[in-house]
Amino acid sequence: MSDAYEDLIEGYRTFRREYLDKRFEAYRAWASKGQNPRTLIIGCSDSRVNPAILTHAGLGEIFVVNNVANIVPPYEKGKSHHKSLGAAIQFAVNHLKVEHIIVLGHSGCGGIRALMTDDAGQRFDAGEDDYIADWVSILQPAKDIVCACCDASTSQDDKLRLAEMEGVLVSIRYLAGYPWVRQAIEAGTLSLHAWYFHVDSGELRSYRPEEGRFKPL
Secondary structure (H helix, E strand, C coil): CCCHHHHHHHHHHHHHHHHHHCCHHHHHHHHCCCCCCCEEEEEECCCCCCHHHHCCCCCCCEEEEEEHHHCCCCCCCCCCCCHHHHHHHHHHHHHCCCCEEEEEEECCCHHHHHHHCCCHHHCCCCCCCCHHHHHHHHHHHHHHHHHHHCCCCCCHHHHHHHHHHHHHHHHHHHHCCCHHHHHHHHCCCCEEEEEEECCCCCCEEEEECCCCEEEEC
């Protein structure tokens, strides 16, 4: 079995061969100009869902923020406890002038599973320092919607898939509440998109507001 750290070093050697040895002048000229991505993708920390690989994006083409369950907390004026994500959104919109923001959810999300698990003992961790439970509780509205529309005949797996997609939509609604985002949308310079990636099949879906559902891209 290969060592994970050594694999990363070998990956860097490949980067050097492809970007530095073969195209060094082009790389240096590009890198010296700073970044100019047109899209911000807010994705999950899940290692199976890499936005750059999914979109075949090159260096500098997308601005990426990852967290557990691809959550966008609601905007809180001046007192937010989630300043890291707010700062990334503010920077992307006000300074990078991105034209699109995508919230990317996915199947088999451990954060959503924690959200939908009522028995604390069956979550990843339990106790007063359960950061996961505290973080995913931001998506409680998604859980409420799924529980309200499902009955006893709905399987737990189906509930999880619905919650994963509904969680993306909740984050989109919260995202639209940030003043910089709202102003850019009103100015016609920014669009928001909800995506859902099915890990097993590799299918990527986009939410169609006019149809009220996610459809394959």
